[in-house]
Amino acid sequence: MSQTVDRALSILPLLAEGPADLGQVADRLGVHKSTALRLLRTLHEHGLVYRQSDQRYRLGARLFALAQQAVENLDVREIAHPHLVRLNEECGHTVHLAVYEENEVLYIDKVDSRYPVRMYSRIGKPVAITVAAVAKLLLADLPEPERRAVVDRLDYPHYTARSTPNAAAYLRELATVREQGWASDLGGHEESINCVAAPVRGADGRVVAAMSVSAPNVVVTADELLTLLPLVRRTADAITREYSGNTPAKDAV
Template sequence: MSQSLDRALRILPLLAQGPATLEETARHIDAHKSTALRLLRTLHEHGLVYRQADHRYRLGARLFTLAQEAVEQLDVREIAHPHLAALNELTGHTVHLAVREDEAVIYIDKMESRYPVRMYSGIGKPVAVTVAAVAKLLLADLPEPERRALAHRLRYPRYTARSLTGPAALLAELARVREQGWAADLGGHEESINCVAAPVRGPDGRVVAALSVSAPSVVAGEAEVLALLPQVRRTAEAVSAEYCGRTPRKDTLS
């Protein structure tokens, strides 16, 4: 990388912290003021930096536009698919990826179990939103007022004796999910199915999708499915890192 390009790229994280003067910018990139000024002018010409009336510089609107366009082009399913396949190969169980669409949660990818007992879920099908582990993660990430309003609009079918029975129970469960950073469905939708899920997060830290491992109790009991949580979380963290354009931590690759 050329020295000029390196210095120009180092200016952007500085301005992300707030407006900076020419002198502050020059010190940050360890360059003469004339060099810093030339780089700032070039960035300004491309809309990546804006010079304020007080002569300080801040990030330009074009940078935010480019970032938004990049986010809109991301396909979380495409990014996640090889990671789901690896998790499916590792565990042998059914792996799902789900996203929220308005007040529904939809499966957008699925890797089938290697065992003869299969689940009836499918790509494009809605999730049992009040009990499914992936749904809990997606709903738990909503701002509190939106979360509360939605909890009071939902219906609460009694799928099993473990199903959540109303808004208060759901909100308490979502608070727990927010605190622990993962979710489980242990017989809440089907008595014979256990599931554990982890969130996929975007650049702003918000949950953009959730992935899970599910297994019939005749294949894997509650304890066995919960023991898969570290692998599920590592997979979700690896997907999040790739989705955000970061290098995954080493422990997410093991």
């Protein structure tokens, strides 16, 4: 880590103890006041610290907002994980949990299949956003202007003959997903892999995450996997109830 970044980050735990003036910050860091002022100004520009009317500095609102966002994402994973494990134990297939973050859909949890054939997917890895069932659920819930803007700027790789071909087709599919309350990927990314997914909602009813069950054709057919949809939706609803305290509206996305 560079010395400048290290010093800047050292300011945050200092201010967590309470407001401090420039001299106190400089003394704690062991630097000249001019150096401390440059660091504080940079943090101030990003909303991470705030200068009070008495010229002392405190932690900024932006920092609390980022912390709250991080906690919310962590909470949904922690709450969901036992449910994902139980679903995996019941059906035996790979179970994923994903979120939409900074124009990407990322896996934040995974429980592997009990079968010898395993899916190549990793926690923290972006999904194939134009075909993945979890991505369809997360994008379908975006406000329409944002949804159209995101869809229009995506590329549409031809993974298989069943891949989404273009933006117009994707918008139609997302409209269907919104209406039916679930999503699937039946060979759109890999011809041999099928997937069904359901949404997890926050207290405001918005989709905060999506969970899915995936399996290769050599284990179950697409039709057989689709029979698990009620179980997948019940699991997603159970996570929603625990995460938000709300009972999910039937068939709503």
